[in-house]
Amino acid sequence: MDALLTDVEQWGRFELVQIAPEQNNAFGDGVWSATFQNESEFIDVKGFYDGDGTYRLRFMPNRTGEWFYVTHSNVKQLDGITGSFTCVEPSQENHGYVQVKDAGHFCYADGNAYHPFGTTCYAWIHQPEEVRQRTIESLRQAPFNKIRMTVFPKNYSFNATNPVEFPFEGSQEDGFDLTRFNPNFFQRLEGHIDELLSMGIEADLILFHPYDEGRWGFDRMSSEADHNYLRYLIARLSSFRNVWWALANEYDFMNEKKVEDWDALFQTVLTEDPYGHLRSIHNGTKMYEPDSVVLYNHGHDWITHCSIQHWDVTLVREWQKTYGKPIVIDECLYEGNVPFRWGNITAEEMTHRFWEAAVRGGYAGHGETYLHPEGEIWWAKGGKLYGESPERISFLRQIIEQLPEASKPLFTLRQMETIGVEDEIYLGYFGVHRPSYFEAQFNETYSYKVEIIDTWNMSIHPVEGVLRGKSTIQLPAKPGMALRIQKVD
Amino acid sequence: MDALLTDVEQWGRFELVQIAPEQNNAFGDGVWSATFQNESEFIDVKGFYDGDGTYRLRFMPNRTGEWFYVTHSNVKQLDGITGSFTCVEPSQENHGYVQVKDAGHFCYADGNAYHPFGTTCYAWIHQPEEVRQRTIESLRQAPFNKIRMTVFPKNYSFNATNPVEFPFEGSQEDGFDLTRFNPNFFQRLEGHIDELLSMGIEADLILFHPYDEGRWGFDRMSSEADHNYLRYLIARLSSFRNVWWALANEYDFMNEKKVEDWDALFQTVLTEDPYGHLRSIHNGTKMYEPDSVVLYNHGHDWITHCSIQHWDVTLVREWQKTYGKPIVIDECLYEGNVPFRWGNITAEEMTHRFWEAAVRGGYAGHGETYLHPEGEIWWAKGGKLYGESPERISFLRQIIEQLPEASKPLFTLRQMETIGVEDEIYLGYFGVHRPSYFEAQFNETYSYKVEIIDTWNMSIHPVEGVLRGKSTIQLPAKPGMALRIQKVD
Structure with missing residues (x-):
């Protein structure tokens, strides 16, 4: 079967769909791939199994013109498919994926400046439909153009409910089959990422996190399962131009993984993602110190920008000097009133931190943690925003976006x-x-x-x-x- | 001539006065000294020339009982004078000099806790009488038990007037004779230090500072003049139990002096002060970094406590760990509204910094810099306090002083x-x-x-x-x- 002969925007998504019998290890690596070609450029991308005998293969063209492709597989129905499509100029809202510019800032692939004004709703995709709808509505009104969100569900204070579904087949009670993904989960995730895209929001996708503590076990899978999950996820999502790879949140709280494990996982991201989406890893309490064998160094070549947790955003220039990369303080404490230190600063203080970071050339991140009668707290579940800082962040964002790009x-x-x-x-x-x-x-x-x-x-x-x-x-x-x-x- | 046969309190001041012809180099070192003895304890102290043919020699007894003394001099009238006095129990307000306790705190010589709640009036003693009276009145109402003050006059923003008198003979126009001190100046200084003592205030005496910039030249005297000045000052003042030696303020702004010069000056303080008054040195912009050849290390044995300038008082425990000494953040920005960053935080922020330091076991310092129609700004000249933080600092001081000493x-x-x-x-x-x-x-x-x-x-x-x-x-x-x-x- 060939792809529909529709034109695809630059940085849009081309998708091949093929029906074929479910193979042994259909969810595994290397079942289906394709080579895309435009003039002298060749790009290899992987397909993935989407359940029910459906195989998909997605591609994000990075330049306009005629693209040709040919598929490769050991499965007869998936092999040797050829075709072409026309990649046309992007529509007005489509500026391409975000990349690093001038070692300290970001821009879209079309060269337009991108200044991250991010928020955090870790587990919003894991909430019931009505909560997710509220989140989307809130985001539509809010000033945020980036959101930190986890692939895996979250088990933490104010967030103990089970997710609506899991990325793997199985259940908490009977265990999960980590070799078999749940296509429904990923389809829904993709829908949400596209909803974010339609609002101009980058999905800063957290690939691993410690807020599981063995409840479901996704924080302590085997290395094989970790890498398999990454390959599958990247095959599905790398063609989404608004995806960033946040390798982990508070990686240093994940005692099951060591620095070498993160190195290897980054290596898999590099290998599997043909487009070079932004890559970082977010620290818990501690910043990297030279010679540390337990802390991860944002200085590595494969880290595109620093995703930092620190209460002191005035250190932006120091980090910039150390790492020569854009500085995003994704967590500098949250506006709220919960009993935990990380979640009870005022809107004034949150606003202040955004400005302090901005005038130093860095980017603070928002989060909100007001106690809620149903425990629907923005930072974990999304829902409604109650705070007073988003309006001020919007004001700042306008001012920053009015600055010349050379600022x-x-x-x-x-x-x-x-x-x-x-x-x-x-x-x-x-x-x-x-x-x-x-x-x-x-x-x-x-x-x-x-x-x-x-x-x-x-x-x-x-x-x-x-x-x-x-x-x-x-x-x-x-x-x-x-x-x-x-x-x- | 013998001393008057009055009893002297423990940590009080015994003074011998002798009239003799002014010697060549009377203001120089080694003209007069004495040995004081109580049981097995012998203490050597130096006298000084006080002008008009008057020589003085002062001693602070550190224990009760009978003290005997004998003087030494090449000048006949000053040599071989013997005598004794009785050192009696201190009066109620007299707790002795302040010393370091448990590597992180202070106590008086009698063992009572001392928690510094300091302020800064750099050049208050250099102001006209009426301003000084206002300063004294303000201090009487204020919660401060330490004051940072300079020996030398100050030439700086909001502080360009000439001092009422100079420590040396001479004038700005005709130059100063750095070998001849002005006894009137020092007598007045001593009077002020005693006034402070009567209010329970420690005089954190700044021996050198950069706020001269060659106007009078006291920031760039020869090494010989520096050391001679120190010896003279210490001979006069070391018997004042409320004196601390702040070797310099913002030493790193004094380009004329190098680390070795400070080492040598500290050595002179150590040699000349028989009582071991507290010693520190106050940084400008930068904290010491290992291997720096221009920054001074608070870790040296001869530094009793850290006198720090830093806006981030939450670093107290880090400094405590590094230096194992009491941490006094003498300058953490001042309450005020002047155009300079160091002098325009709110009373709320000043109060906040005092608390942040206190609960970490450190001590913030106060200063006030409100614009004043006559330029009479507390931090430089003294006068009146207009701010809202002193009242809150008083409140905190009471709470801290109510804590058990083992806190x-x-x-x-x-x-x-x-x-x-x-x-x-x-x-x-x-x-x-x-x-x-x-x-x-x-x-x-x-x-x-x-x-x-x-x-x-x-x-x-x-x-x-x-x-x-x-x-x-x-x-x-x-x-x-x-x-x-x-x-x-």
Whole structure:
């Protein structure tokens, strides 16, 4: 059977579907693959078994034009299928997958800047339909363009319910057959990732995590099962342009795995993903220290960006210097009021951390942990957002996205942390500092207009007139203020 | 001439005064000294020239009983004077000098605990009389039991006026004779140190500092002049029990001095001070890093405690571990509204930093930098206090002083930083965290009473009843709350 002869957008998804008898080890590796070719470019991709005698093979074309393919398999019905499709210009909302730019930032494949403003709903896909609908509705209103979410279900405080279904055949009671996946689970996951894509949200997919503690055992599978799961997942998902590979969350809390295990798992991701989606690993309590044999080094070549847990987002530039990679502090504590330290800061503090990270060229991450009568807490289950920080994060996101792409941390204006383009534009944040006035020596050649930004009240107050050379700007002497200073001539 | 035959308190001051012709190099070293003896203890101390043909020699007896002395000099009138005095029990307010206790804390010589709650008025002694009077009045009302103050005048932002007098003969216009001290200056300094003593305030005396920049040149004297100044100062002041030697403030901003120079100056302090007053050195921007050749190591034997400048007081335990010494964060930014980062945090933030340091077993320091129409800013000149943190620091000081002396950081109660005595008493601070409730597992053997402390509103709310074993305490879910949990049976 051939693919439907529809055009595919650049960075869209081409899918071949073939019916064939279920093979022995159909869910295993190497049953079906194909080579795609456009001019001098050849890309090999793997297919996967989707249950019920259905085999699928997906491909994300990275350039426009005519793509030809030929399939390979030991199974007669899957072998030697050839065809072609036309890859056309992407639609307006399609900017391609996200990649690293200039060692410290991100951009889409089409070159447009991407600034992650992420949130965390670890186990949202594992909740009942109605909760998932609420999550989707919330995300539609929210400022987030990235979400951290787990493939495996979660067993943790405020999150002890069973998931709606499992990635493997079997059950908690009877055990799971780790060689046989549950296609329904993955189809639903894919649907959710496409829903996220339609909202412009990157799926920062957490491949392993410790919040199982042996209840289902997905945190302590054999190495063979781990790698098999990764291969299957990647075969299904790598053609989704909004997927990021978060190898693990709080990997250092997973006592069953060692540094060498993570190395090997990263190697499998590298081998299996033909597109080079973003790859990282998220720490628990500890940052990597040189010579540590238990902590994982974000400096490895195969890690594209740092996914960090740390309460002190002012360390962004230090990490940037150490790793030369984009710095995403995916967890810098969550807005909420639960009894745990990681989940009870105020909206003011969350907003503050986003700004502190942003003006240093880094990216803080959001999460929300307000007690809820039904235990429906955003950070774990999704549902509704109750906090006051998302609105402020939206305000910040607009301001950051208005900056020129060449913006980077600047050090010419003292007394505040500043990002921008020298002599052109400065966005500075005072944080806990609340000066009565700000003095600066601007380039004498130009005039500048100044706006005072109240990061909490989300207001922008233009300062009357223009400034030139040595200037003084009166300020309201309260915390959480920012300045935007732009050249006007 | 003999000393007056009055009794001297333990840790009080005995002074010999002798009239003799001014010698060539009378202000220099080794003109007059004496040996004091009580039973098997012999202590050598140096005298000094106080101008107008007057020589003085001071001694602080460290134990009660009969002390005998004999003087030594090449000057006939100063040599071979003998005498004795009786050292009696100290009066109620006299606890002796402060020393290090248990590697992480301080106590007075009589064993009573001393918890530094310090402030900074760098150049207060250099201001006109009326300003100094205001400073004294403010200190009388304030909660501070330590003050950082410079010997040399200060030339800095908001502090450009000339001092009322100089430590050396001469003037800015005609130059200073660094071999000849100005006794009036030192007599006045001594008067101020005694005024501080009468208020129970330790004088953390800054011996060198960079806020001169060559205006008067005291930041760039010859090594000979530096050491001569130190010897003279110590001969005059070491018998003042409330003196601490702060070798320098922001030493790393003094480009004229190198690590070896500080080593040598510390050596002089060690040699000249017979009593071993507390010794430290205060950093500017940078903390010591191993192998640095420009940064000074608080780990040296001759440094008794760490006098730190750092905005992050939560590093207390890390420094404690590194240095095994008491941690005083003398500068963690100041309450105020000046345009400089170091001087424009809120009273809330200042209060917060004091608590964060305290529950980790460290000590934050206060300073105040509110703009003032006459430029009379507390941190530099003294005068009046306008801020809202001193009242809160007073509240904290009372709570800390009520803790048992054996208190130390504890790690059994999670979710807050805690100091206390295991199973007896816990003082915990939540800081930016604002849980709705607190769960803990107390020792099942005992009952505990709990108080919720609002660190900003300075209120203490007892929780009804007593707790035993696994307990839940409802909290107001706002930042800046603390808990005091005490065993009741």
